[in-house]
Amino acid sequence: MIAMALIAAAINAVCVWLLAKLKDPDVNIRAANTFSYNDFAANLGIVVAGGLVAWLGTNWPDLVVGVIVAGIAAWGGIDILRDAHGEHHKAVHTGK
Numbered sequence: 001m002i003a004m005a006l007i008a009a010a011i012n013a014v015c016v017w018l019l020a021k022l023k024d025p026d027v028n029i030r031a032a033n034t035f036s037y038n039d040f041a042a043n044l045g046i047v048v049a050g051g052l053v054a055w056l057g058t059n060w061p062d063l064v065v066g067v068i069v070a071g072i073a074a075w076g077g078i079d080i081l082r083d084a085h086g087e088h089h090k091a092v093h094t095g096k
Contacts, residue, residue, distance in 0.1 A: 002050045009043035012036050027087045034076040045069040 015036040022029055045065045052061030 005043040005046035012040035031080045038073045038076045041072045042069050
């Protein structure tokens with residue numbers, strides 16, 4: 001599981017890097033970048049939690065890391081909603 005999380009994290013890191021190189025990305029590209037970043041954070045969370053659980057012999061690190069990853073995902077979702085609202089507002093009020 002940790003090996004697959006590392007592979008997925010590497011792939012998501014490449015996706016974030018490629019998406020960040022785009023000039024003037026639209027709201028969909030910015031959302032895809034947020035999704036990729038959230039997936040990257042989740043995959044690193046799996047690696048960290050798995051390592052801590054194996055090292056400490058207890059399950060609480062899995063819960064702590066899971067809550068942190070959930071917070072990152074929620075923040076990303078809020079950011080996407082704000083971005084989409086801004087794009088909608090701009091389109092309605094400026095006609096673009």
